[in-house]
Amino acid sequence: MASPENAPARSPFAGCMIMLILAAVAIFLISVSAYSLIQQNKEIDKFTVAAPMTLTPVVVEGKEPQLNDLHARLQRFRDAVISRPKEEARVELSVEDLNFVLATMAPLQDYKPYFFVKEIRDGAVIADHTRPMNGMPGSGEKRYLNAEVTLKPVLAEKSLVFQVTELTVPNKTVPREFIAQIPPYRLGLDLQQDAVLGPVLQQLTAMEAKDSKLILRRLPGEVPSATVSNEKVDSAFQRLLRFLVCGFLLIAGLGIFLGLRAKAKKERASAQAGA
Numbered sequence: 001m002a003s004p005e006n007a008p009a010r011s012p013f014a015g016c017m018i019m020l021i022l023a024a025v026a027i028f029l030i031s032v033s034a035y036s037l038i039q040q041n042k043e044i045d046k047f048t049v050a051a052p053m054t055l056t057p058v059v060v061e062g063k064e065p066q067l068n069d070l071h072a073r074l075q076r077f078r079d080a081v082i083s084r085p086k087e088e089a090r091v092e093l094s095v096e097d098l099n100f101v102l103a104t105m106a107p108l109q110d111y112k113p114y115f116f117v118k119e120i121r122d123g124a125v126i127a128d129h130t131r132p133m134n135g136m137p138g139s140g141e142k143r144y145l146n147a148e149v150t151l152k153p154v155l156a157e158k159s160l161v162f163q164v165t166e167l168t169v170p171n172k173t174v175p176r177e178f179i180a181q182i183p184p185y186r187l188g189l190d191l192q193q194d195a196v197l198g199p200v201l202q203q204l205t206a207m208e209a210k211d212s213k214l215i216l217r218r219l220p221g222e223v224p225s226a227t228v229s230n231e232k233v234d235s236a237f238q239r240l241l242r243f244l245v246c247g248f249l250l251i252a253g254l255g256i257f258l259g260l261r262a263k264a265k266k267e268r269a270s271a272q273a274g275a
Contacts, residue, residue, distance in 0.1 A: 041135070045143075047172040052130040053146035055116040058103040067104070070097050078196075081203045081218050088220070092213040095120055107191060118148070120212045124165065125151040147174065151185070153214060155207040155224045159188035160216075 060067060073091055080089035093101070098117040102108050119126040129149035135141025150166035162185040167174040191197045205222035208215050 043175065044133070044178070047147075047169045047174050048133060048143040048145050050143055052132065052144045053128065055113075055128055055130065058099045058116070060100065060103055063100070066096065067100060070100055077216070078200050081200050085203070086220055088218065090215060090217040092215050094213060098125070098214060107197070108187065111185070115149075120209050120214060123152065123209050125153060125162065125209055125214060127151065129167075145169070145174075153207045153209050155204055156186075157189070158192060158201050158204070159186050160201075160207055161186050 070093075077089055077091035080087065095117050098120075102112050102115060102117070114130055114132075116128045117125060118128060127149055129145075129147055131145040131147070133143050133145060135143055145167070146169065148166075148168040149164060150168075151162035152165050154161050154163065164179060164182045164184065167179050167182075188197065188201045192201060203218045204216060205219050205224055206215070206217040208217075
């Protein structure tokens with residue numbers, strides 16, 4: 001049997017090779033991610049601008065009769081939903097009603113600066129829309145997507161959901177892939193326990209755009225057919241993060257595999273030398 005003094009010296013080459021491979025894979029992943037982010041930023045720059053569009057202001061001064069009528073119709077709808085559960089209840093909202101709702105209802109105050117409803121047609125709500133967006137990570141840059149947006153209303157998970165189906169920017173083309181990534185606007189998910197609105201949201205069975213109106217309905221026995229997942233859309237950062245995590249796991253797995261393989265070779269070499 002060979003003595004320890006006569007055992008072959010272990011070469012550091014295997015360990016260095018593993019580190020070089022890991023470093024090369026890491027550089028590749030970072031380079032691909034950075035390139036993808038830069039290219040995406042260039043494409044978004046083509047249909048965004050540095051300032052938000054000026055939306056048509058919603059005038060409520062002098063509109064007390066219309067506002068009172070809207071409030072009365074909403075109150076009657078709520079009363080019917082709560083007190084007469086075996087009967088159909090519905091309310092129809094016009095374009096003017098929707099703009100009044102955006103302008104005056106506290107739960108929608110976050111949406112007020114970004115939408116002005118223009119039309120209801122073809123099963124959708126059409127609105128002028130300005131959407132703030134971040135620039136390159138770390139730049140602090142802000143840009144805006146100013147467009148006419150087409151929103152498809154659906155009832156999902158006891159909340160009012162408006163899916164973005166079209167974005168029209170004058171003299172620009174918004175890629176379908178970008179539109180598909182925009183999350184739906186969801187109203188009411190945080191109001192399920194609200195004393196006033198919660199019971200109505202729990203009882204609604206349909207929301208649809210029809211005959212120039214947005215219709216909210218509770219019909220006994222009707223089951224909402226539409227579903228919209230909260231995980232429908234991921235931001236570019238989330239996709240990049242997933243890519244990097246997968247890359248890290250790949251690097252770690254490759255490192256472990258190569259390390260175990262090198263260790264096995266060393267053990268075989270030591271066993272053969274000691275034989």
